[in-house]
Amino acid sequence: MTQDWTKVIEGEIVARNSEINAINQVIHENPELAYEEYKAHDSFVAALQSLGFEVTPRAYGLDTAFSTEVGSGGRLVIYNAEYDALPGIGHACGHNLIASSSFASFLGVAAALKASGLPGRVRLLGTPAEEGGGGKLKLIAAGAYKGAAASLMVHPGPGHTLSGAIRGVSYVRMLANVKMRAYFTGRESHAAIAPWDGVNALDAVCLSYNAVSMLRQQIYPYERIHGVFRAAGDRPNVTPANCCVEYYVRSETRAGAERLWQRVLKCFEGAALATGCELRTEALNSYADVRPSPSLCKSYLDVMPEGTVAYNEPRDFLAGSTDMGDVCYECPGFHGAFGIGTKDGEANHTKGFAAAAGTPESFERAVECGKGMALVGWKVLTDDAFAEQMKKDWEQDMKLAAEGK
Numbered sequence: 065m066t067q068d069w070t071k072v073i074e075g076e077i078v079a080r081n082s083e084i085n086a087i088n089q090v091i092h093e094n095p096e097l098a099y100e101e102y103k104a105h106d107s108f109v110a111a112l113q114s115l116g117f118e119v120t121p122r123a124y125g126l127d128t129a130f131s132t133e134v135g136s137g138g139r140l141v142i143y144n145a146e147y148d149a150l151p152g153i154g155h156a157c158g159h160n161l162i163a164s165s166s167f168a169s170f171l172g173v174a175a176a177l178k179a180s181g182l183p184g185r186v187r188l189l190g191t192p193a194e195e196g197g198g199g200k201l202k203l204i205a206a207g208a209y210k211g212a213a214a215s216l217m218v219h220p221g222p223g224h225t226l227s228g229a230i231r232g233v234s235y236v237r238m239l240a241n242v243k244m245r246a247y248f249t250g251r252e253s254h255a256a257i258a259p260w261d262g263v264n265a266l267d268a269v270c271l272s273y274n275a276v277s278m279l280r281q282q283i284y285p286y287e288r289i290h291g292v293f294r295a296a297g298d299r300p301n302v303t304p305a306n307c308c309v310e311y312y313v314r315s316e317t318r319a320g321a322e323r324l325w326q327r328v329l330k331c332f333e334g335a336a337l338a339t340g341c342e343l344r345t346e347a348l349n350s351y352a353d354v355r356p357s358p359s360l361c362k363s364y365l366d367v368m369p370e371g372t373v374a375y376n377e378p379r380d381f382l383a384g385s386t387d388m389g390d391v392c393y394e395c396p397g398f399h400g401a402f403g404i405g406t407k408d409g410e411a412n413h414t415k416g417f418a419a420a421a422g423t424p425e426s427f428e429r430a431v432e433c434g435k436g437m438a439l440v441g442w443k444v445l446t447d448d449a450f451a452e453q454m455k456k457d458w459e460q461d462m463k464l465a466a467e468g469k
């Protein structure tokens with residue numbers, strides 16, 4: 065029986081290859097920034113409607129989110145379709161491939177639910193603005209993941225860093241990320257006529273920058289602190305009175321990132337005190353750490369072509385942070401990764417990666433991963449013992465997370 069439904073799932077994905085590829089190409093060829101993904105949104109909605117699905121456009125109060133769901137009763141599995149791009153370099157994180165793989169998964173599971181008549185629900189959720197916009201945070205707040213048994217997606221990474229027959233990693237941890245802006249307010253003056261009348265906010269920025277640089281010597285190897293100057297004065301002959309920096313502070317857990325941010329904050333406070341400036345901080349959309357479900361990851365490993373997916377090596381294959389981390393705090397989550405055809409120097413967020421994300425070979429790998437995720441999602445819906453153990457493991461992990469572990 066399991067094999068029969070496997071054939072239904074994989075057969076539907078193969079049959080809908082042209083529709084999936086059309087979405088992939090539209091998204092890749094028309095890169096849109098966070099919360100501006102109107103073409104991607106409209107193309108997805110039109111494609112789903114043409115296939116007979118009922119779709120909610122502009123879902124959960126977001127103009128570029130959508131939702132479609134099939135089935136009734138039972139458990140709910142959600143696949144996340146990302147589609148935002150990066151400024152200046154297009155789809156350099158391959159979100160067109162994420163959208164394609166999740167689209168494939170949804171179609172496969174939806175076909176099996178319709179054919180089987182079994183209880184269970186599958187939802188394809190269009191999730192805008194992952195690149196710094198925190199789209200999933202807004203979706204969480206609006207209830208998009210309420211009651212979900214699991215949420216899955218897969219992310220492309222630099223294939224040249226993988227070895228042998230391995231072309232993907234199942235269990236991928238990613239860092240929590242506290243994002244903050246710091247505003248230093250001083251007093252302007254003429255830098256030549258009366259520099260003594262000024263309070264230099266740029267001095268506070270530079271002093272805090274150097275303090276953070278020194279702090280990096282005393283942090284864990286897996287932690288990261290990086291920032292940019294958002295405002296640093298306008299004219300050399302005017303003492304800068306209003307300056308702003310933006311920092312990302314990353315650590316292994318959400319609690320760890322918050323602790324590290326408190327240390328960074330002291331660098332800002334010390335710089336403000338030393339220069340006589342006032343300090344104000346603004347919290348941005350921080351991301352929790354990705355805490356994958358081992359049950360989901362092991363199941364994915366089992367259904368993918370033998371020898372092509374590693375469980376958790378290399379551990380740094382996909383570094384960074386994502387709002388999928390926050391979803392992992394709502395329900396058991398899967399955020400696997402797969403390699404695409406890159407060369408040295410073409411990791412994520414480069415023009416080379418954007419080009420690689422648009423190749424037919426990368427699309428084929430995304431669809432292969434979509435088949436795997438579909439089979440895992442089907443197991444969540446139809447295997448009660450598996451689903452129960454997955455939930456228990458997640459609940460235990462959330463207890464550890466609450467303890468900062």
